[in-house]
Amino acid sequence: MSRDATGEPTRVSLQGIDKTFVPGRPVLRRVDFEIARAEIHALLGENGAGKSTLMNVLIGLIEPDAGSMRIDGRPVDFGHFAPSDAADAGIAMVHQHPTLVAAMTVEENMCFGDRRGGARFDPAAASSRLRTLVERYGLEVPIGGRVDTLSVGQRQRAEILRALDRGAKLLILDEPTAALTPGETEALFPALRRLRDEGCSIVFISHKLAEVEALADRVSVLRRGERVATLAVAELDARELGRLMLGRDLPGVARRVAPVAVEPRPVFCLRDVWTTGPRDGSSLEALELELRAGEIFGVAGIDGNGQRELEEMLAGVRPLSHGVIEVAGTPVEPGVTSLRSHGVSLLSGDRERAGLVAGFRLWENWALKCSRDGPPYFPNGLLAAVAARRDVGTAIERFAISPSDPDAEAGTLSGGNAQKLAVARELSGSPRVLVAVNPTRGLDVGSANFVHEQLLALRDRGGAVLLISTELDEILALSDRVGVLARGRLHGLSVGADRAEIGAAMLGGRAA
Amino acid sequence: MRPLPGVPAFVVDVVRSLLAVLAAALVAGAVIALLGYPPVEALRALLGGALGSGAALTATLLKFAPLLLTGLAVSLCFRCGVWNIGAEGQLYAGALLATILATKLMPSAPGWIAVPALVAASALGGALWASIAAALRAGRGVSEVISTILLNFIALQLVSLAVHGPLQEVSGAYPQSDALTAAFRLPAIGRLHMGIPLAVLLAGASSWLLFRTAIGFRMRAVGLSPTAARFAGIEPDRQLMSTLALAGAMAGIAGGVEVAGVTGRLFESLSPGYGYTAIAVALLARLHPLAVIPAAFLFAVLEAGGAAMQRGAGVPSVATDVLKGVVILLSIGMALGRQRSRGRETGALGAIGETV
Numbered sequence: 001m002s003r004d005a006t007g008e009p010t011r012v013s014l015q016g017i018d019k020t021f022v023p024g025r026p027v028l029r030r031v032d033f034e035i036a037r038a039e040i041h042a043l044l045g046e047n048g049a050g051k052s053t054l055m056n057v058l059i060g061l062i063e064p065d066a067g068s069m070r071i072d073g074r075p076v077d078f079g080h081f082a083p084s085d086a087a088d089a090g091i092a093m094v095h096q097h098p099t100l101v102a103a104m105t106v107e108e109n110m111c112f113g114d115r116r117g118g119a120r121f122d123p124a125a126a127s128s129r130l131r132t133l134v135e136r137y138g139l140e141v142p143i144g145g146r147v148d149t150l151s152v153g154q155r156q157r158a159e160i161l162r163a164l165d166r167g168a169k170l171l172i173l174d175e176p177t178a179a180l181t182p183g184e185t186e187a188l189f190p191a192l193r194r195l196r197d198e199g200c201s202i203v204f205i206s207h208k209l210a211e212v213e214a215l216a217d218r219v220s221v222l223r224r225g226e227r228v229a230t231l232a233v234a235e236l237d238a239r240e241l242g243r244l245m246l247g248r249d250l251p252g253v254a255r256r257v258a259p260v261a262v263e264p265r266p267v268f269c270l271r272d273v274w275t276t277g278p279r280d281g282s283s284l285e286a287l288e289l290e291l292r293a294g295e296i297f298g299v300a301g302i303d304g305n306g307q308r309e310l311e312e313m314l315a316g317v318r319p320l321s322h323g324v325i326e327v328a329g330t331p332v333e334p335g336v337t338s339l340r341s342h343g344v345s346l347l348s349g350d351r352e353r354a355g356l357v358a359g360f361r362l363w364e365n366w367a368l369k370c371s372r373d374g375p376p377y378f379p380n381g382l383l384a385a386v387a388a389r390r391d392v393g394t395a396i397e398r399f400a401i402s403p404s405d406p407d408a409e410a411g412t413l414s415g416g417n418a419q420k421l422a423v424a425r426e427l428s429g430s431p432r433v434l435v436a437v438n439p440t441r442g443l444d445v446g447s448a449n450f451v452h453e454q455l456l457a458l459r460d461r462g463g464a465v466l467l468i469s470t471e472l473d474e475i476l477a478l479s480d481r482v483g484v485l486a487r488g489r490l491h492g493l494s495v496g497a498d499r500a501e502i503g504a505a506m507l508g509g510r511a512a
Numbered sequence: 513m514r515p516l517p518g519v520p521a522f523v524v525d526v527v528r529s530l531l532a533v534l535a536a537a538l539v540a541g542a543v544i545a546l547l548g549y550p551p552v553e554a555l556r557a558l559l560g561g562a563l564g565s566g567a568a569l570t571a572t573l574l575k576f577a578p579l580l581l582t583g584l585a586v587s588l589c590f591r592c593g594v595w596n597i598g599a600e601g602q603l604y605a606g607a608l609l610a611t612i613l614a615t616k617l618m619p620s621a622p623g624w625i626a627v628p629a630l631v632a633a634s635a636l637g638g639a640l641w642a643s644i645a646a647a648l649r650a651g652r653g654v655s656e657v658i659s660t661i662l663l664n665f666i667a668l669q670l671v672s673l674a675v676h677g678p679l680q681e682v683s684g685a686y687p688q689s690d691a692l693t694a695a696f697r698l699p700a701i702g703r704l705h706m707g708i709p710l711a712v713l714l715a716g717a718s719s720w721l722l723f724r725t726a727i728g729f730r731m732r733a734v735g736l737s738p739t740a741a742r743f744a745g746i747e748p749d750r751q752l753m754s755t756l757a758l759a760g761a762m763a764g765i766a767g768g769v770e771v772a773g774v775t776g777r778l779f780e781s782l783s784p785g786y787g788y789t790a791i792a793v794a795l796l797a798r799l800h801p802l803a804v805i806p807a808a809f810l811f812a813v814l815e816a817g818g819a820a821m822q823r824g825a826g827v828p829s830v831a832t833d834v835l836k837g838v839v840i841l842l843s844i845g846m847a848l849g850r851q852r853s854r855g856r857e858t859g860a861l862g863a864i865g866e867t868v
Contacts, residue, residue: 336745
């Protein structure tokens with residue numbers, strides 16, 4: 001399937017694209033990116049590697065700080081390159097979350113933003129054009145059907161059809177298979193190949209190696225805002241790709257080995273755990289996990305592969321459809337109240353929305369998770385403000401939380417201080433097990449270090465930590481063992497797994 | 513207005529509410545002046561009509577009790593993030609069940625059981641009525657804003673049906689129920705019935721529940737952040753059901769008290785819209801149950817004084833509606849200002865600001 005695309009004229013070429021939103025943290029760094037005519041070009045990269053920003057430059061949503069772009073050889077003036085100009089140039093993006101109007105039919109949707117017919121609203125004409133496209137590419141869509149009655153796959157096909165109807169010559173597909181069933185995915189690929197063979201260019205963002213191998217002609221890898229490689233698919237190798245995506249093991253990231261002998265008997269287990277949910281690869285499937293006292297088990301993975309589902313299942317917010325949670329050998333119901341009573345704390349990955357109540361005072365947040373416990377904060381169903389104020393005061397002092405007033409509202413705290421409060425709360429009462437989800441997301445270096453120290457200290461005291469994080473550096477720096485969550489399944493890796501191996505597991509490839 | 517450092521939040525809240533009232537009075541005064549009436553004289557007539565004599569004060573206090581009870585019903589719900597616009601319907605449902613009990617089920621009950629039973633029946637009626645909306649929301653996801661409003665009309669029509677049919681007085685002269693027997697009438701000093709101190713007592717109890725108990729803690733947690741509450745092991749649906757039932761009971765008692773303490777009978781226009789004014793009362797009180805007491809009193813003054821203003825100064829009593837409207841707008845506007853100054857979720861009041 002690999003073709004020598006370099007000999008053909010270039011559809012779009014980006015040269016030296018720079019973009020920085022937050023000073024000192026560039027999102028794109030001198031990125032060169034070329035898309036040939038009639039090629040399927042896969043784009044790979046971790047969360048935050050810059051894929052979306054690069055694509056938003058292509059479709060005119062973001063103006064880069066520096067660099068140039070040529071479409072079909074003609075230079076583009078970024079100052080006057082709006083999304084409508086990109087659309088006129090035949091560049092169309094199909095987003096992960098479809099943007100069709102749910103209460104209207106597919107043909108009616110085709111008329112929105114279509115400026116060819118002037119102000120006329122002519123679903124009938126759109127309908128006949130659509131029928132031709134459907135037949136030509138085998139993209140089956142009920143043209144007269146209301147969008148909200150369509151399946152996810154049908155909606156996506158409708159979006160692709162809309163782009164084609166507008167005469168798209170460059171299609172950008174953002175994780176198009178993420179929400180598709182295997183059958184729908186298989187049906188999509190021939191249509192994309194046919195498009196390619198007719199001269200259309202396709203950028204295909206994906207995290208799935210198998211699909212990239214099956215579909216793409218070339219692959220570009222972005223890492224921390226830089227394009228690190230562009231390869232022909234024939235040259236692909238899962239380990240190499242993983243290494244390219246995640247980088248080499250950094251020298252000097254000292255892994256702190258657990259000082260105490262890890263106990264052989266697991267303190268926290270998930271046995272054959274499944275959750276229900278959309279079939280987008282984020283529901284947990286047959287999850288097996290054993291966590292021992294005195295270790296930090298790091299769960300790496302790209303966002304959207306079941307991290308949130310795992311947290312929600314443990315918190316009792318998402319039902320556990322099958323399987324058992326065991327704490328020290330005893331089966332335990334999911335849910336914060338039940339887990340807490342068995343010494344399991346959950347540090348939420350979304351402190352703003354799920355971890356803390358912004359409108360509650362610090363002491364009220366301190367007591368938040370105990371409202372069904374009774375003492376110490378709710379003896380006889382009454383709120384013991386004095387006890388909660390006293391204990392949060394102690395924590396404020398120990399963790400140097402600012403503002404130090406227990407009566408301050410949590411919404412006034414900075415991200416770092418809010419996380420300190422959440423960490424202090426979850427560590428109070430000496431839990432046996434701490435499940436920490438992205439514990440340093442959005443924190444400055446000092447606060448992040450502080451949180452890391454707390455996790456290590458808990459481990460050194462003989463506690464067990466399940467660290468679920470999309471930050472690979474954090475996982476590698478802290479964990480005694482590492483697993484990878486990919487498409488809702490947890491893949492255990494051998495002790496001392498390197499970045500290439502982890503990267504390959506994230507991409508769903510075989511860790512060679 | 514940014515909260516000042518060192519000033520307790522409740523002081524800021526009180527000042528805000530007083531400013532809202534003051535500003536509303538100025539706007540209403542301006543409207544009255546524009547209509548060509550002397551505003552100072554109108555105000556004097558209004559206050560005189562509401563507070564100027566023993567009889568006037570009594571009339572005001574009689575309106576104060578249902579406004580306080582329905583105001584509490586709205587406050588408790590809004591605190592829990594439940595947009596209960598149905599206090600009016602819950603009031604009528606309470607009045608209906610209380611009347612059924614007093615005139616049909618146990619008309620000859622002795623005094624010591626009659627009044628407690630009547631209060632309980634009115635609470636039950638309101639709670640059941642509110643629970644319909646709660647069940648629709650928890651079971652089917654129907655917005656309680658819509659369902660409680662619609663249930664208001666249904667409750668009103670049910671009362672209408674009852675007093676034209678099965679509950680109509682034996683003489684059949686008017687569309688109203690038979691008069692309650694003396695045993696069911698609330699104990700009173702003059703016209704000031706026991707429902708007034710009962711309402712104040714319930715305000716205290718609501719405040720205690722909200723700020724001193726685990727139940728109230730969970731209600732407030734759900735109101736401020738349903739997501740965080742769920743992650744803390746609190747089920748928002750359960751809080752919604754219990755809060756709506758509790759609020760319905762309060763509003764239902766308002767209906768029972770009105771029948772057994774003031775009118776002595778059930779008829780269609782029992783409430784001049786207490787359940788709607790209650791929303792303004794709750795907002796002005798910034799959803800604090802104790803603050804509902806003065807807020808309800810203020811609106812009772814407006815209700816009672818409006819008619820006097822019309823009689824005394826010739827100012828149309830709709831001027832008091834202008835006053836009420838401006839108070840509501842300013843209460844919401846200030847909640848919005850507070851939200852923007854912090855740029856974060858502030859829960860119920862902020863959400864009202866967002867939805868309005």
